[in-house]
Amino acid sequence: MTYYEDPGPGYGVLPPRAAVRSDVPSVSLNGSWRFHYAESVAGAADGFEREDFDDSEWASIPVPSSWPMHGYGRPIYTNQPYPLPVDPPYVPDENPTGDYRLVFDAPWDGPSVLRFDGIDSCARIWLNGVELGVTRGSRLPSEFDVSAVLRQGRNVLAVRVHQWSSGSYLEDQDMWWLPGIFRDVTLRARRSMTDVFVHADYDHRTGGGTLLVETLPGAVVRVPSLDVVAEAGETVTIPAVEPWSAEVPRLYEAVVETPDETVSLRIGFRTVAIVDGVLTVNGRRVLFHGVNRHEHDPVLGRVVLEHRLRQELLVMKQHNINAIRTSHYPPDSRLLALCDELGFWVMDECDYETHGFFLLDWRGNPADDPRFADASLDRMRRLVERDKNHPSVIMWSLGNEAGAGRNLSAMAAWTRERDPSRPVHYEGDLTCADVDVYSRMYASHAEVEAIGKRAEKPLEDPRLDARRRAMPFVLCEYSHAGGNGPGGLPEYEELFDRYERCQGGFLWEWMEHGILRPDGTYAYGGDFGEELHDGTYVLDGLVFPDLTPQPVLLEVRKAFEPVQLTVEPGVLRITNRYDVRDTSHLSLQWELADEGQPVARGSLEMPVIAAGGEASVELPSVPAQNRERWLTVRAVLAEDTAWASAGHEVAFTQTQLTPSASPTSHLPAAVRPERPHGRGLRLGPGEFCARTGRLTKLQDWSVEHVPLELWRAPTQHDARTWDATTLDRKTRWANAGLHRLRYRTVSVEAEGDEVVVVTMVGTAATDARVLTTCRWTSDGRRLTANVHVEPVGEWTVPWARVGMTLGLPAGFRDVTWFGLGPGQAYPDSRAAARVGRYTSTVDDLQVPYLCPQENGARGDVRWAELSGTAGNLRLSGDPHLAMTVRRWTTAELATAGHLHDLVPGDRVWVTLDALQHGLGSPTSGAPILPPYDLQPQAHRFRFTLG
Incomplete structure (x- = not known):
């Protein structure tokens, strides 16, 4: 057995210790190194470790x-499968x-x-x-x-790294x-303090704190702002301290001194406990509005520079995210220091899966293999010892998706003994025999509600x-992102608010x-020629690789709002959903808009509301x-913070004060159909094919007209399902032929003021059809379509949409609309x-998902205007419709594998939808809500063109 196949943790490595800031001399060895690559161990450089080896x-x-x-080599992306034969501890x-x-x-x-x-x-x-050893x-x-071994002056460091090892199986x-x-690679002088362990607890009943620092006997601990001077190992009681929390991350600067070394610390006083089945910090129930975070940089790979670490956390804070699970390994330790500073609840996870x-x-x-016992425990020890002094870390996690076994039990037992101040988490063993928190992945809304009631399916063992x-x-994981989606976030949040036991989670x-x-x-996945890969499953985030927010991140911010604003007759009701913080740092702003045009704005007095409390303020009369x-009311930051400027929006609500105006499509018909020169039908500004009834011309524009759409370019969620026994929506829609509808014209008639077109829409190999009747009228300047769709035969699949598409000239560039946005x-x-x-612009309406898919729909559109060199066109719905405008067809969008595959054509394609299927999160097993x-x-449905 080779050293890289040995299932143990390695050899020659010093005992793990805390990551601390010390004044001992250090030298960064980061930079340009000489490098030789081989596809196999046999091709590695013989004798390269010798000082006199020629690497020129x-x-x-x-x-x-x-x-x-x-x-x-090449990057390889897999989710579950090992990209090597499963023969532990051996590798190819x-x-x-x-x-x-x-x-x-x-x-x-x-x-x-x-x-x-x-x-x-x-x-x-x-x-x-x-x-020196093997790690x-x-x-x-x-x-x-x-x-x-170290010499003052010239030294030669040689490192041989293998991609595959026994560690790969973990x-x-x-x-x-x-x-x-x-x-980082760092050379440090070694001084007297080998480790420091800070215990800083907070008593929420008295407001006092206790401090104990374990390190070299005789070391002196100083916290100047608290007038603390104590010896290491001495427990100090402090009558009054400000506690640390993710919302108010109060840190105290401290030092631990010996004659030859000074270690600088940032101490946060806080106590984590489970009381009556509820996880508390400083005596308060906490609600995790969290995300799972991998370490990734689109250019550097696994390397994440410090400025990007900070930027990630700033974007999280600005979107009401308060917690991080370090999936599925310890992050760069600088991230945890930033979490201490900016304020996040952290579930710190072992490098174990x-x-x-x-x-x-x-x-x-x-x-569950005794050969891996030492390596398993070693990984947990190195996690806990490195990160134990971070107040942001409030939970240890044994790892992820590793089944169950004796090695996990040993990891849990050691962790609980070493640090009883934090609960232990692991989701993979549903008996929860070794942990302190019940954790699930991707439980549906219904299952979360049952768990909230403590009425979940019982285990066989009563104890x-x-x-x-x-x-x-x-x-620990829920609402799987990825492309366009997921849906259903507010419904999860409502369950977290309703059931005390349900303490949120990590998206x-x-x-x-x-x-x-x-x-x-x-x-x-697959773009580097991998023989085994999991494709787009690696595209599953709330932000793009460059940290640009995806649309779903705004949904997250709304669902995670720390204050809830509700408009009632004459008043605004404010509910403080913060874990510990009052509302004194916020202000209220309001705006009135008529048909989308602001007409008045002002501010309201924000009452100081304690966490969990409610209050009301009077609204201005209009x-x-x-x-x-x-009426839109916004809660914004009153002053600058470390993560956002004054005026940053934290929460909003919007309420309709007067009903929608009568839509223009109610205008009476003023002209009758004509048959000019025996060709087709003309009605006001429109011309129709006499044989198919399709609109062929509108004003001076030629038009391509698809009278009924039931399909969309599948999203990543449409193309995945958690349950192997259930077909995904993309497959079901394909099997039903929704992407290849055929149209049979039943009749095209001029009836009084109307052009009436009846079309039977179906697909090959099935009798499931849709009878579509469209009645066109005109006031002379505009066309109005009254559409009735009725399913015929036996349908066994849901529809993706119910809508109609128009292909218009490419000269339309800009879109203005009144509706959701x-x-x-x-x-x-x-x-x-x-x-x-x-x-x-039409181009900016598109969401540049890295794998193209359905995107960009604007909902509840009352009216829209398209403009450009082609002219101007107004669309309106009765009362409103969803609208997508793009420079490629749905079929072209569906077949594109990457953004560069989408090439604008000679048309702008406008789809008006009366109904749409939700996005859901079937990727993670949560069925779409009814x-x-x-x-x-x-x-x-009805719409007007003109």
Whole structure:
């Protein structure tokens, strides 16, 4: 057995310790290293660890980096399957290997430590020709004592990194496989303090705190702002402290001193406890408005620079996200320092996942294999010891999707003994035998409600069932993002508010993992020629890879609002949904708009409301009028914060004060149909084909007319399902032929003031059809269509939409509309949209999902105007419709694999939908809620063109 196949944790590594800021001398070894790549171990460079080895012909590579991002090997994306034969602890001979060399000058010799913060997946390390050891555990730090080897002046560091190792079997996370030295490398002088463990508790009943710092005996602890001077190991009681929370992240600067070293700390006083089945921090129930966060950079791969770490957290805070699960490994430790500073509840997760064994019914799972016992426990120890001093970390997680087994039990037992101040989490064992929190992935709304009532399906063991039923409940993953969706977020939030036991969860997931290619396009699974991959499943985030928010992130911000605003007759009711914070940092602003045009605005006095409380304020009186009037009230930051400027919106509500005006489509018909020159039919500004009844001309524009649409370009959610026994919507729609409808004209008649077109719409191989009757009228300037659709035969699939499409000249460039905006809105994903008047270009209406799919619909459109070199066209609905406008057909959108596949044609395609199917989240097993499940049904709708 090779050293990289040994199932143990490695050798030569120092005991793990906390990541701290110390004044001991240090040298960063980041930078340009010499690099040799081989497709297998046999091709690695013999003797490269020798000091006199000639590496002058080698290439250079930056450290930290992931070598596939620099053209060596290739990225591989899998979710569940291992991209190597499952034969633990062995790996194939084809094991990509990178040899690294660095010549550096050390300004000292003597007691020193060499630290690697992350190497994927196994490394063997030499300094000055002397082997230091072997490390596994890719996203965990490793330190080596180099005191006897380091020289003042010239030194040669050699590192051999293997992509595959026994550790790979413990690292089957849903992400790109990207080997290399991807985190910092540092040389540090070694001084007296080997570790520091801070215990800073808060008593919410008295407002006092206690502080205990475990470290070298005789060290002195100082907290100047609290007048604390104490010896290490001494428990200090402090009569009054300000507690730390994700909402008010109060930190105290402290130092721990010995004669030869000073460690700087940022201490947060807080106490985590489970009381009567509820998870509390500082005596208050907390509600996780969280996300799962992978570490990813579209250019650098696994390397995430500090400025991007901060930017990620700022975008989260600005969208009301208050919690992070570090899926599925410890993050760069600088992220946790930022979470302490900016304020996040953190579930810190071990670098541990064996998901590929699920496909083998968990046969041979390392989580229950005694050969992997030491490595399993080692990973948990390195997580806890590194991150134990961060107040933001309020929960330890054993890992993810690793089944159940004795090694997980041992990890839990050690963690609970080492740090009883934090609960232990793990979702994979539903008995919850080793954990403190009941956790599920992707439970449906109905299941969450049952759990909230503590009425979930019982376990076979009554003792374990009673224990689990008494636990708080967290959704460690829910509402799987990915492309256009998910829907149903407000309904989950309502359950979290209703049931005390349900304490929120962590959306899957924060960021799309697209990899930026030199041509400016983004790659996903399969784009690098992988023999095994999971395609677009890696595109499952709330933000694009460059941190641009996707439309769903606005839905998240709305669902996660920390204050709830409700307009009642004459008053605004305000509910404070913060965990601990009052509303003194907020102000209220209001605006009146008539048919989308602002007519008045002002501010309201924000009462100071304690967390969990309610209050009302009087609204300004406004005169009645006959235009459609909307009142919008916004809660905004009153002053600048560390994460947003004054005026940043935290919450909003919108209420209609006067009803919609009578739509223009009610105008009486003023002209009758004509048959000019025996060709077709003319009605006002429109001409129709006498044979098919389709609109062929409107004003001076030629028109392509699709009289009924039932299909959409499938979203990523349409194309996936959690249940292997159930077909996804994309497949069901394809089997039913919704994408290949055929139209049979039943009749085209001029009846009085109307052109009446009856069309039977069906598809090959089935008798499921739709009888469509369209009655066209005109006032001389505009055309009005009254449409009736009626299903015929036996339909076995839902419809994607009920609408009609017009192909217009490409000269239309701009769109102004009165309806929901400014972004897209779908039936179960529209909470963030507000009624107003908006203007956009056709191009900007599109959402650039990395895998093209249905997108860009504007909902509840009362009217819209298209303009450009082609002229001007007004559309209106009765009372309103959904509208998409794009430069390619639905079929072209559906067949495109990447954005660059979409090429504008000579038409602008406008689809007006009366009904739409919801987005849902079937990717993660949550069935679409009934109101948004568009089952075949008779329906009438009306629209006007002119």
